[in-house]
Amino acid sequence: MRVHIDWTACDGRGLCAELLPELLSEDDWGFPVARGDMTVPPALEPAARQAVDRCPALALKLITSDPARASS
Amino acid sequence: MTDALWYFARGSGVISLVLLSVVVALGIGARSGRTAFGLPRFTVNLVHRNAALLAVVFLIGHVVSLLFDPYAQLRLFDLVVPFAGNYRPVWQGLGTLAFDLLLAIVITSLLRHRLGARTWRVVHWLAYLCWPIALMHGLGNGSDNGTVWLWTISALCTALVLAAVAWRLSPSFTRFPQRADRKINPALQEVR
Numbered sequence: 574m575r576v577h578i579d580w581t582a583c584d585g586r587g588l589c590a591e592l593l594p595e596l597l598s599e600d601d602w603g604f605p606v607a608r609g610d611m612t613v614p615p616a617l618e619p620a621a622r623q624a625v626d627r628c629p630a631l632a633l634k635l636i637t638s639d640p641a642r643a644s645s
Numbered sequence: 646m647t648d649a650l651w652y653f654a655r656g657s658g659v660i661s662l663v664l665l666s667v668v669v670a671l672g673i674g675a676r677s678g679r680t681a682f683g684l685p686r687f688t689v690n691l692v693h694r695n696a697a698l699l700a701v702v703f704l705i706g707h708v709v710s711l712l713f714d715p716y717a718q719l720r721l722f723d724l725v726v727p728f729a730g731n732y733r734p735v736w737q738g739l740g741t742l743a744f745d746l747l748l749a750i751v752i753t754s755l756l757r758h759r760l761g762a763r764t765w766r767v768v769h770w771l772a773y774l775c776w777p778i779a780l781m782h783g784l785g786n787g788s789d790n791g792t793v794w795l796w797t798i799s800a801l802c803t804a805l806v807l808a809a810v811a812w813r814l815s816p817s818f819t820r821f822p823q824r825a826d827r828k829i830n831p832a833l834q835e836v837r
Contacts, residue, residue, distance in 0.1 A: 585678075585824075587678055588686050591686055602824055603678060623687075629675070630762055631757065
């Protein structure tokens with residue numbers, strides 16, 4: 574599972590970086606910056622879901638990595 | 646028993662107004678992107694949401710107790726159709742209107758992820774209409790409209806909301822006032 578940021582929607586409100594500090598930090602303008610490849614470890618799944626739920630711009634999505642689909 | 650319904654209706658109405666004022670102020674505060682009272686941004690957001698849901702609970706108590714109140718004599722459709730009541734139809738209708746608007750705001754918020762950000766935001770702006778209507782309903786309709794305590798509570802709520810709106814309109818409102826305004830191709834907005 575990965576976190577996807579829709580940059581056309583993101584308004585840099587900063588809630589996601591607070592809820593997922595392990596995956597996201599903030600740039601100088603308050604927009605999220607990925608720390609790694611945005612893969613969500615199982616322990617962070619509830620936090621990731623909450624970040625998706627709370628984003629005021631609805632700019633976050635969780636993408637379930639499906640090996641079958643990725644290879645095709 | 647009938648008096649209990651009447652007292653409960655008045656009390657829950659006032660509590661709803663106070664909660665809604667706090668909700669409006671918190672909503673504006675959450676929009677600023679700033680932390681408040683030592684709480685992180687997502688907590689301000691959640692307090693805004695939960696206080697709004699609590700206001701709905703008190704509002705349902707307010708409406709249902711008046712439905713069964715022998716003096717108010719509300720019919721079932723008076724709860725949703727404004728300006729049709731027997732008693733002070735205009736002032737009561739304002740309450741019905743505010744109730745309808747609040748339901749629209751809350752339901753679209755709960756279905757935000759299905760409706761998309763733009764629809765949700767447009768309906769959410771109705772809060773700026775809903776709150777003053779609810780305030781006028783409280784001041785005009787209630788049997789407490791001549792009392793000092795209700796006017797005091799209403800004045801404090803008004804001061805809170807006006808201060809929040811004034812802050813909202815000030816140039817230093819957001820966390821990053823120097824950010825350029827977002828310019829989005831209208832065609833792209835439809836995608837969400």
